[in-house]
Structures are given as C-alpha cells and as structure tokens.
Amino acid sequence: MVVNITYRNKQIDKKINEFIGQPFSLLEKIKMKGIGTSKMQILEANKALEDLFSPHLDTRYCYLELRPKGLIVGFQSVYKTYVWLIPFFYLNIYFNSGLLSIYSKQDFMKMKPPFNGSVDKKYLKKVLVARADYLGKNQFRNLN
Template structure:
C-alpha cells in the first residue's frame, strides 16, 4: 500500500495501523534498541514509486520504521511524505552484489544503498519477520 502520509488523517492512520500495527511503545522501542533505520539513499524503485520520486530534483532518500506486524518505508517528494506500507508476510528483502538491499512487496520495490550502519537494522527487521511468521502457514 502506497499512501500520502503528509497529513494527519484518521482514515489513513487507521489503514496503516490495520496493515502493520500501531507504533511500538517506549519500552518496546528501548528493548529493540530503536525501531527506525538511518537515512537510506534510494538507488532504484518500481515505476509507481519512481514517478513520485522523479517529480523533484532532490536527493532520493528514505527511512524505514518497524511496526509489530510490518515495516513502513517513508520518503518525500514535492514537500509531501509518502508511506510504502509492507506487512511482514509480504516482505521480501534481497541483498545485491553492488552493496544494496532491495525491499519488495508484490510488484513494488525500493532499492537502497547498503552502508555499514544499515546491515544491523536489516538483520533486526529480518529477525522480527521470522518471529512474526508462523512455522506452519496455512494456504488460502
């Protein structure tokens, strides 16, 4: 789900909370040693996201927020903030050969540059995904 998250609209906040859960509380964030990524440089993105990023001439950057049932990738374009919401059961992360991570949900993706301080955060996300994924998932 890709939404404009610039304004504090209750219906959009409710959709995001339904998809990936409410924000972690203070104790949970402390236990996780933080639930947000450092600033990430976007190298490439799917067509839908790339059209939003191409609207301005700024450097394309994003950050990732962990939630109990998924992650949110936030980026800015034309003074608007967009949220790419990904539940854990649809999250796929691939490490590229050129020091990058590609984060997929269905047909949409964001490819970010992998710096040394990003690796522990991605491991934390993958660990949380493993905890949230059932051992014997049922097929629908």
C-alpha cells in the same frame, strides 16, 4: 500500499495501524534498541513508486521503520510525504554488495546508505527475525 501522510488524519492512522500494526511503545523501542534506520539513498524503484518522486530532485532519500506486522518505507517528494506499507507476508529483502533491495508484490525499491556508509546489518537481522516470528505465529501453521 502507498499512503500520502502529508496531512495526517485519524482515518489514515487507523488504516496504517490495521495494515501493519500499532507503533511500538517507547519502552519496546528502547528494549529493541531502535526500530528505524538512518536515511538511505534511493537508487531505483518500480514505475508506480518512481512516479511519486519529483523529477527535479537529484538525490532521493527514504527511511525504514519496523512495526509489529510489517515495515514502513517513508520518503518525501517536494511538498508531500509518503509511506510504503509492507506487511511481513509480502516482504522480501535482499542485501548484496552494499545495496539493499526491498520487494513487496509488484513494487520494489533499491537503496544504499549515503556518503559511503554501510547498511546496518543488526537492523536487517532485527527485521528478518521479527518477520520470521510473525509468520511463524500467525500465517503458516502446520495444518496436518
């Protein structure tokens, strides 16, 4: 789900919090040693996400933020700010040769760190562990 958060209001915040969970508290963020990434350069996205980008922008950037029930991918397009909300049960992450690919249902985005940087593998591990914990506790219980 992609949400325009340029002008935030309580209804949008409530929808985001219901969909992927409340933001972590400051103490939780410190214990986790951070919940987000530095900016990442967007290389490719599916048509629905691509249509939100301005055709005039040469380089597009995004960031990732971890939430208790999912992941936020935030990006800007000229004067608008969007977040792509991905619940853990739809999240697929692939990391290959320096490129990070994120998939959710029919949407995808491929990105890399700017300026010949490297993807923070500790952060990816943190996201995958949080996803596994969430799915193990809430979704796929043995029904036998």
